[in-house]
Amino acid sequence: MNISTPFPLTQHQNQMGNTFLNLALVIIFHFSMVTFSMKLTILTDQSALLALKDNVIHDPENVLSTNWSVSIPVCNWFGVGCRSKHRRVTGLDLTGLGLVGTLPPHLGNLSFLSFLYITGNSFYGRLPVQLSNLQRLKYLNFGNNSFGGEIPSWLGSLVELRRLYLYRNNFEGVIPFSLGYLPKLEILSLYGNQISGSLPSSIFNISSLQHIYIYNNMLSGSIPSVARDLLLLEVMDFSSNNLTGHIQKDMFDHLPNLKELHLDVNLLSGRIPASLFKYCNELQVLSLAYNQLEGNIPTEIGNLSMLQIFVIGYNHFEGEIPKEIGNLTLLNWFDCGGNNLTGFVPDTLGNFRNLKRLNLEANHLTSSGMSFLSSLTNCKGLELLAFDNNPLISGELPGLVGNLSSSLLRFYASGCDIRGSIPSEIGKLKELQSLSLQDNKLEGSIPSELCNLNKLVFLFLTSNKLSGPIPACLSNLLSLRNLFLGSNMFSSSIPSTLTVLNDLLILNLSSNSLSGALPIDIGKWKVLTNIDLSNNQFSGDIPTGVADLKDLTHFSLSNNRITDFKEKFPREGHLESIQRNHLRRIKHYVVHLNFMFQAANLFGIPWQGLSS
Secondary structure (H helix, E strand, O other), X not given: OOOOOOOOOOHHHHHHHHHXXXXXXXXHHHHHHHHHHHHHHHHHHHHHHHHHHHHEEEOOOXXXXXXXXXXXXXXXXXXXXXXXXXXXXXXXXXXXXXXXEOOOHHHHHOOOOOEEEOOOOEEEEOOOHHHHHOOOOOEEEOOOOEEEEEOOHHHHHOOOOOEEXXXXXXXXXXXXXXXXXXXXXXXXEOOOOXXXXXXXXXXXXXXXXXXXXXXXXXXXXXXXXXXXXXXXXXXXXXXXOEEEEEOOOOHHHHOOOOOEEEOOXXXXXXXXXXXXXXXXXXXXXXXXXXXXXXXXXOHHHHHOOOOOEEEOOOOEEEEOOOHHHHHOOOOOEEEOOOOEEEEEOOHHHHHOOOOOEEEOOOOEEEOHHHHHHHHHOOOOOOOEEEOOOOOOOOEEOOHHHHHOOOOOOEEEOOOOOEEOEOOHHHHHOOOOOEEEOOOOOOEEOOOHHHHHOXXXXXXXXXXXXXXXXXXXXXXXOOOOOEEXXXXXXXXXXXXXXXXXXXXXXXXXXXXXXXXXXXXXXXXXXXXXXXXEOOOOEEEEOOOHHHHHOOOOOEEEOOOOEEOOHHHHOOOHHHHHHHHHHHHHHOOOOEEOHHHHHHHHHHHOOOHHHHHX
């Protein structure tokens, strides 16, 4: 019996069925091929990452050894990012894992990679040229590793690159000119390497550039001119190099949005271009210290109303500090020390209500009655005040010094021909850690209020005319490390209370009129490295506790009345151990000639042996 369908198919319907069947097979085949291709490409990515794992010889946190396994999907590996659409590796972040090893060429197969961060590890060797295949790469951070060799020129072919960080490595040679071919580059960070040669002019052709950091290298030559507008450039840091020559006069014509300019610690000469003060009105940081720049500080400095840091110390600037500097009301750091500036310290410095650091040292500045100190009482956040080595600043230190910032940490006023006494109000500066008033003409005694500065670490009062006994209350200064009271007229004995200063490193009481015996418990100064008691009237013998000063490298007792060596050091080996062992262990150990010679004569210790 023939079996037939109730509705026989026409020839046209058969053809349509075949078409749909073929289309379905094509679709199934297509998706099968896509799936196969995706599996193949993700396996390529996996293989590249496994090659990196094999090149890591130290993985202190065992991140790769425990997590990067074929049993886990590669997109779930630590530090690996994938795009959901294609399931390809698009990002790799292994920051700060302490990894040690080299980069394999296989990383060049990660063709979808857009960011690669391995900063803060110890990768070394040269960068493999295969990384030039990463044409989708936008962010590359190899900073803080140990990579070496020259910065490869092929980096200029990564045209999608936005940020390039190669800082703190061992790169050497020159900066490749090809980096100027990166049309989308925003940040270039090459600082802390051993790069030499000149700055390539091509980097100033990148209109997208925002930040350049190439400080702490060995660059030489002059800074190239800027031939086009760089409207996005905000930070330029070429400090700590060997750059020479003048700063181009028209350099700042094309940098209207510059916010930070760091050129300190170079060999630049000439004047600051006037264009800087005309066009860079957004400038917040201007750091030019430690160069060979000259000329006056332009009155146009007042135009830079956004300036917060103005550092021009240790150049050859001359003339007066212009009063227009008072317009910089946002300034928090002003350093013009180590120049040839003259004239009065402007009272307008008090306009800097945000001022934290003021350094006027080593100039030829003057001030009537130190009136500038009165204006500085308006600077409530001041932490450092230095006007030392300005011999034309003279007069008495006013009591209003106690009204300075309660945050003041360091006060330097040595070498200023200051007369009178140390004002008791100085004891109000409770946060003070360093006080230097040496090389002046101060008289009278040390005020007891100074003993209230219990955070003081460094006290320098050398070379004045201070007199009276050394205050016993200095023992309150338990943070004290350096105490310099030499070349004054102090009398009486060393207060026995001073031996409670257990952290004292250097003690200089030389060239006074001190007398009496040395403190019996001198051995409590366990970490003391340097004692100078010379040119006084000390008498008696040397306490045996000196033998406990194991870190002592300099001990001067010359021109005193020290006696009875033999009574306190009855055995030849005892004094010899104090001196000879220290001398052998620390070559620069010094005990002044008369002390050593007397000891050598008393105990028959060969002079040559003591000094060897």
